[in-house]
Amino acid sequence: MAAAAAAIRPMRLASLTRSRCSIFQTAYNPTSARTGAKYLRARLRGPSMVKYYTPEANIAHIMRQWPELEMRNFAEEERLQDVEDKKKRGKGAPKKAKEKGDSRRASRRR
Numbered sequence: 814m815a816a817a818a819a820a821i822r823p824m825r826l827a828s829l830t831r832s833r834c835s836i837f838q839t840a841y842n843p844t845s846a847r848t849g850a851k852y853l854r855a856r857l858r859g860p861s862m863v864k865y866y867t868p869e870a871n872i873a874h875i876m877r878q879w880p881e882l883e884m885r886n887f888a889e890e891e892r893l894q895d896v897e898d899k900k901k902r903g904k905g906a907p908k909k910a911k912e913k914g915d916s917r918r919a920s921r922r923r
Contacts, residue, residue: 910916
């Protein structure tokens with residue numbers, strides 16, 4: 814039996830593999846090069862992940878969608894009040910420059 818298996822020429826085995834790949838619709842890769850076919854054949858994970866995580870309830874989105882509910886976003890109101898208080902103390906964000914010459918960077922020397 815071992816003598817019969819040794820008698821099969823490599824060319825015949827290659828043609829058998831080529832025909833097997835065409836019948837079963839698999840990739841013919843005689844050099845065993847890395848093709849990534851395993852990952853391309855795999856099922857996509859994105860849709861199941863999207864289904865797993867429920868959409869977050871965004872208060873701002875709900876308020877824009879249904880203004881007749883007259884909801885209040887207390888967290889946003891508190892944030893705006895904090896920003897206003899910081900500006901009064903001089904700790905707020907700097908004003909944006911209207912033109913290129915108005916910016917601090919333009920006035921700074923090199």
